[in-house]
Amino acid sequence: MKAIWYTRSGPAAEVLVCGERKMPKPGPGEVLVHLHASSVNPSDVKKRAGAQPAGFENGYVIPHSDGAGIIESVGEGVPDRVGERVWVYQAQYGRNCGTCAEYVAVPSRLAVALPSRVDFRVGACIGIPVMTAHRCVYNAGEPKGKTVLVTGAAGRVGYYAVQWARLGGATVIATAGTDANCQTALDAGADEALNYRDGSLVERIGKIAGPAGVDHVVDVEFGVNADTSAAVLRNCGTVSTYSSSLAPEPVVPFYPMMFKNVTVNMVLVYNMPQAAKNRAIADITRALEHDALQHRIAEVRDMEDAAGAHESIESGRPGGCVIIDTE
Numbered sequence: 001m002k003a004i005w006y007t008r009s010g011p012a013a014e015v016l017v018c019g020e021r022k023m024p025k026p027g028p029g030e031v032l033v034h035l036h037a038s039s040v041n042p043s044d045v046k047k048r049a050g051a052q053p054a055g056f057e058n059g060y061v062i063p064h065s066d067g068a069g070i071i072e073s074v075g076e077g078v079p080d081r082v083g084e085r086v087w088v089y090q091a092q093y094g095r096n097c098g099t100c101a102e103y104v105a106v107p108s109r110l111a112v113a114l115p116s117r118v119d120f121r122v123g124a125c126i127g128i129p130v131m132t133a134h135r136c137v138y139n140a141g142e143p144k145g146k147t148v149l150v151t152g153a154a155g156r157v158g159y160y161a162v163q164w165a166r167l168g169g170a171t172v173i174a175t176a177g178t179d180a181n182c183q184t185a186l187d188a189g190a191d192e193a194l195n196y197r198d199g200s201l202v203e204r205i206g207k208i209a210g211p212a213g214v215d216h217v218v219d220v221e222f223g224v225n226a227d228t229s230a231a232v233l234r235n236c237g238t239v240s241t242y243s244s245s246l247a248p249e250p251v252v253p254f255y256p257m258m259f260k261n262v263t264v265n266m267v268l269v270y271n272m273p274q275a276a277k278n279r280a281i282a283d284i285t286r287a288l289e290h291d292a293l294q295h296r297i298a299e300v301r302d303m304e305d306a307a308g309a310h311e312s313i314e315s316g317r318p319g320g321c322v323i324i325d326t327e
């Protein structure tokens with residue numbers, strides 16, 4: 001099969017190889033998926049660059065967690081799912097073979113039914129961004145009736161967090177770094193969108209949230225935004241944060257948060273509780289069946305251009321998902 005792989009960490013253009021590899025066979029409990037699309041997420045490029053453990057146990061890594069395709073065959077103990085359209089998540093979590101290939105064998109539960117109306121490229125966008133966003137919105141309880149602040153609302157995760165909060169019945173205040181990104185957040189369903197570069201963010205959020213304050217914050221840059229979160233949250237408010245890349249060792253405004261009984265939830269999508277994954281998958285399935293989620297595909301590339309796709313994610317420029325067609 002055609003695949004992309006690397007045998008050592010390093011810059012994408014230096015280490016990613018495009019070529020032929022032996023086709024995998026589904027083991028017990030696994031399904032073999034003929035992939036149509038794979039998507040690149042920041043954690044895929046961080047692993048490849050060497051910032052996170054990649055998993056070279058077999059001497060090579062086929063990157064990418066997320067993808068979509070059709071089940072080609074099943075391993076022992078799996079009910080017949082041949083021909084089923086699926087989206088695949090966590091294919092390269094704790095395993096060396098991900099979705100940047102024509103085929104991947106994964107445990108059956110990592111291949112979730114994809115409704116017939118949903119394009120494979122959209123299916124490849126789902127795993128990391130949509131599940132992370134779902135967890136960040138729901139791990140503080142049901143959003144109905146709450147005021148939820150979503151920072152970085154035009155980011156891959158933030159964009160879906162706006163949508164989950166809105167679908168769940170919250171009032172959504174979004175922040176983004178450009179007016180165009182604010183518009184993207186509004187188009188995704190945010191009630192208000194604020195450019196965080198314009199200053200006096202606390203005041204502007206406070207005016208929208210009113211004296212009660214914000215109930216819950218979904219945050220892309222915990223360290224940078226912690227003071228703002230502490231200032232705008234109500235007593236017993238919550239923060240769910242999935243990244244702090246600009247301030248990896250953040251200074252926590254302890255007393256402003258303590259005086260408000262703030263709870264900070266750290267989120268990692270890969271090993272979040274199984275019950276949370278099940279709830280996310282159920283809600284995703286329902287949303288896909290009803291066309292209730294919008295998606296943004298920023299770039300579609302060929303497998304030969306996998307390095308370009310990785311570099312694009314590293315640049316932080318694409319507004320949306322970066323897809324590699326694997327068929």
Ligand SMILES: NC(=O)c1ccc[n+]([C@@H]2O[C@H](COP(=O)([O-])OP(=O)(O)OC[C@H]3O[C@@H](n4cnc5c(N)ncnc54)[C@H](OP(=O)(O)O)[C@@H]3O)[C@@H](O)[C@H]2O)c1
Pocket residue numbers: 041042043128129132151152153154155156157158175176177178181196220221224225241242243244245267268269270316320
């Ligand atoms: N913990 C997990 O399970 C998990 C899951 C997925 C992703 N992540 C991590 O989360 C980060 C974002 O991932 P992504 O795929 O969503 O990336 P992305 O699409 O590049 O989005 C990042 C967003 O952050 C925004 N941003 C930067 N500084 C900000 C600030 N001070 N206030 C508000 N927004 C700010 C940017 O907005 P503007 O361009 O508008 O400024 C950008 O839209 C990455 O570090 C990734 O590794 C973690």
